[in-house]
Amino acid sequence: MLVLVSYDVSFEDPSGKRRLRRIAKVCESYGQRVQYSVFECVVDPAQWTKFKDLLLKEYDADKDSLRFYFLGKNWQRRVEHHGVGVSYDPENDVLIM
Amino acid sequence: MKKLLNTLYVTSQGSYLSKDGECIVVRFESGEKKRFPVHILDGVVCFGNVLCSPFLLGHCADRGLSVSFLTERGRYLAAVHGPQSGNILLRREQYRKADDLQASAMIARSIIAGKVTNSRTVLKRCIRDYPDRIDQDRVKAAVSILDGCAHRLRSNVTLDEARGLEGLAANTYFGVFDQLILRKDESFFFNGRVRRPPLDNVNCLLSFVYTLLTHDIRSALEASGLDPQAGFLHRDRSGRPGLALDMMEEFRSFMADRLVLSLINRGEVVEKGFMVKESGAVFMNDETRKTVLSAWQKRKSTEVIHPFIKERIPLGLAFHVQAKLMNRYLRGELDGYPPFFWK
Numbered sequence: 001m002l003v004l005v006s007y008d009v010s011f012e013d014p015s016g017k018r019r020l021r022r023i024a025k026v027c028e029s030y031g032q033r034v035q036y037s038v039f040e041c042v043v044d045p046a047q048w049t050k051f052k053d054l055l056l057k058e059y060d061a062d063k064d065s066l067r068f069y070f071l072g073k074n075w076q077r078r079v080e081h082h083g084v085g086v087s088y089d090p091e092n093d094v095l096i097m
Numbered sequence: 098m099k100k101l102l103n104t105l106y107v108t109s110q111g112s113y114l115s116k117d118g119e120c121i122v123v124r125f126e127s128g129e130k131k132r133f134p135v136h137i138l139d140g141v142v143c144f145g146n147v148l149c150s151p152f153l154l155g156h157c158a159d160r161g162l163s164v165s166f167l168t169e170r171g172r173y174l175a176a177v178h179g180p181q182s183g184n185i186l187l188r189r190e191q192y193r194k195a196d197d198l199q200a201s202a203m204i205a206r207s208i209i210a211g212k213v214t215n216s217r218t219v220l221k222r223c224i225r226d227y228p229d230r231i232d233q234d235r236v237k238a239a240v241s242i243l244d245g246c247a248h249r250l251r252s253n254v255t256l257d258e259a260r261g262l263e264g265l266a267a268n269t270y271f272g273v274f275d276q277l278i279l280r281k282d283e284s285f286f287f288n289g290r291v292r293r294p295p296l297d298n299v300n301c302l303l304s305f306v307y308t309l310l311t312h313d314i315r316s317a318l319e320a321s322g323l324d325p326q327a328g329f330l331h332r333d334r335s336g337r338p339g340l341a342l343d344m345m346e347e348f349r350s351f352m353a354d355r356l357v358l359s360l361i362n363r364g365e366v367v368e369k370g371f372m373v374k375e376s377g378a379v380f381m382n383d384e385t386r387k388t389v390l391s392a393w394q395k396r397k398s399t400e401v402i403h404p405f406i407k408e409r410i411p412l413g414l415a416f417h418v419q420a421k422l423m424n425r426y427l428r429g430e431l432d433g434y435p436p437f438f439w440k
Binding site: 025026028029030031032041042043047090 | 103117118119120132133134136137
């Protein structure tokens with residue numbers, strides 16, 4: 001399934017930068033960055049549980065926000081992209097570098 | 098059910114692969130980089146001058162990804178796998194069966210029956226689809242010889258006889274293979290299988306696709322805990338993945354040969370895409386290689402109904418299913434090894 005993860009991390013205190021970096025790092029391990037703080041992650045339920053847990057450990061519930069959008073299994077027809085920034089479809093694209 | 102995952106093919110010369118967290122990062126000489134999470138991949142295939150960091154290799158081994166290294170032209174060089182996995186009892190049983198000529202003959206017979214039947218289906222499809230463009234009588238004659246082979250394989254033949262029948266079937270099939278190439282120009286013709294090195298365009302394509310097939314089947318066998326080297330039909334030779342080659346026989350005609358045929362017949366590969374070396378060896382340029390790779394990946398995601406487990410699966414998963422079935426047969430849960438019949 002595809003989960004869209006987006007986050008807002010507050011920079012009010014000096015540890016904000018650190019949280020931002022760590023959250024980004026977790027997201028990068030599970031999906032691809034499609035915009036600055038938006039990640040598309042194709043995961044199975046087990047991976048999702050782990051992933052969510054990691055995210056919830058990193059963020060600060062009083063200052064930051066995390067949003068998850070569940071786009072399901074047939075997400076291909078629910079996503080449209082315009083403009084710059086080419087992404088790949090981890091399930092169907094041929095990954096030739 | 099296992100999910101069919103993507104394979105990362107790295108063909109850009111001079112690129113560098115490293116690990117960052119759970120990601121594979123591909124850096125190019127131009128400085129540009131791309132990253133992929135490991136869990137969307139089931140293997141990495143590197144062509145030619147591609148470097149991998151030791152940490153990445155370790156990480157892939159740990160996560161069960163195999164990393165294969167091929168020459169720029171697609172000849173297999175080496176692969177990195179994790180620690181020997183799976184069940185030793187299973188592997189021992191595999192060796193026992195491989196040592197036992199009678200048991201080997203049983204398995205070899207199923208595998209060859211699969212191969213012969215699938216080659217026959219390929220020919221029959223061609224007769225059905227292009228009755229006017231091929232020499233029907235010749236192809237039909239070949240089909241009936243293959244029928245005969247398949248019929249004889251049902252009786253209790255020995256391993257050597259089975260191998261003889263396989264040779265006969267392969268000769269018959271490749272004897273009419275040229276008929277299946279519909280685009281009649283000078284650059285694509287088939288006069289028999291030539292390898293190491295391939296001396297014409299068609300053989301060049303075949304060799305390349307066979308390498309991809311070997312890589313995938315080998316990984317599937319390893320993932321299910323079997324030893325890809327101990328074959329039943331292909332006997333032991335140092336460095337040769339005997340069991341992978343055995344299992345390839347079922348898939349060759351409809352996975353590899355038909356892919357090559359459709360690339361040629363649809364004009365997706367052209368004469369310009371091939372180069373001849375002084376030695377006469379033919380190889381393809383980067384663009385053609387990419388075309389073949391993406392066609393291969395697409396072919397693997399085509400869905401079929403598996404004839405034995407009766408489930409809808411992408412063709413790429415069929416390798417894993419066959420490996421599992423071999424597994425179950427060796428453990429005695431099945432009375433025989435059911436080969437993959439393509440319809």
